[in-house]
Amino acid sequence: MIRTIPTPTLEIAYEETGPAEGPPVVLLHGFPYAPRGYDAVVARLAAAGRRCLVPYLRGYGPTRFLSPATPRSGQQAALGQDLLDFLDALRIERAVLGGYDWGGRAACIVAALHPARAAALVTCTGYNIQDIAGAARPAPAEAEHRLWYQYYFHTPRGEAGLAADRRGIARLLWRLWSPTWSFDDATFAASASAFDTPDFVPVVIQSYRHRYGYAPGDPALAAMEAALARRPPIAVPSINLHGEDDGVGPPENSAGHHRFFTGPYERRLVPRTGHNVPQEAPDAFARAVLDLPAG
Numbered sequence: 001m002i003r004t005i006p007t008p009t010l011e012i013a014y015e016e017t018g019p020a021e022g023p024p025v026v027l028l029h030g031f032p033y034a035p036r037g038y039d040a041v042v043a044r045l046a047a048a049g050r051r052c053l054v055p056y057l058r059g060y061g062p063t064r065f066l067s068p069a070t071p072r073s074g075q076q077a078a079l080g081q082d083l084l085d086f087l088d089a090l091r092i093e094r095a096v097l098g099g100y101d102w103g104g105r106a107a108c109i110v111a112a113l114h115p116a117r118a119a120a121l122v123t124c125t126g127y128n129i130q131d132i133a134g135a136a137r138p139a140p141a142e143a144e145h146r147l148w149y150q151y152y153f154h155t156p157r158g159e160a161g162l163a164a165d166r167r168g169i170a171r172l173l174w175r176l177w178s179p180t181w182s183f184d185d186a187t188f189a190a191s192a193s194a195f196d197t198p199d200f201v202p203v204v205i206q207s208y209r210h211r212y213g214y215a216p217g218d219p220a221l222a223a224m225e226a227a228l229a230r231r232p233p234i235a236v237p238s239i240n241l242h243g244e245d246d247g248v249g250p251p252e253n254s255a256g257h258h259r260f261f262t263g264p265y266e267r268r269l270v271p272r273t274g275h276n277v278p279q280e281a282p283d284a285f286a287r288a289v290l291d292l293p294a295g
Contacts, residue, residue, distance in 0.1 A: 002014070005090060017042045032204075037278050048290055059200045076105050077218075080105075080109030083097070108127060113224070238261050241268050244271050
């Protein structure tokens, strides 16, 4: 069942499973995905006594902005602040945080800047806090070609393309990023319905432009962005899950990420798995959560 809770900026929609008194785990999806990606993980964690909370990120599903005046920003600080606001609204002082892609970024931000709120961290592809100042530096050609969709979104043509065919683009990215995952039409459709919102396109476009310095951020988030620009370390116990077949961020990308983690840290490569780790390898994701401190 989908529940909603107001925060200062959003009415956040979320799903809750497991015993209310269990240690809380907040699981965050990425782009272009949805909470359905955690269904098998949640089943395993709830059976182990964990209280699982899976919110829809801003721009997705039933989550809505409270004011039309709020910038439809998808910048990293917005995702981190939304997670903090969600914890506050539910009066959760401390939780295990897990995520991948945009959701992994939000989890890393809170773990880095507000470690008292994170009992532990499961992050896919490692340290997901963006280096916006360094984003202008060209990467090797092998890395650049994987980011074609980001450059597409930097243009008016890409914005119009996403508005016209958000499902087509999302399905292509699923296939390219998880080349060994044979998902069916029903699996894709279950997540794709979360993209059919008025805020999806503006939030996505702003996210991919802001991370390169091509779009201004929300002024209300300037202080957090300044803190993130310093590349803060993560001190909470952390496990980095990286799919060996990730088609957008291959495993070598996170090989040196241990330098960003000052607390207990383990990197686990997940075989026969692409970018969408919790949906492709739910046992590995659930095991990582259960192997970390619960509170």
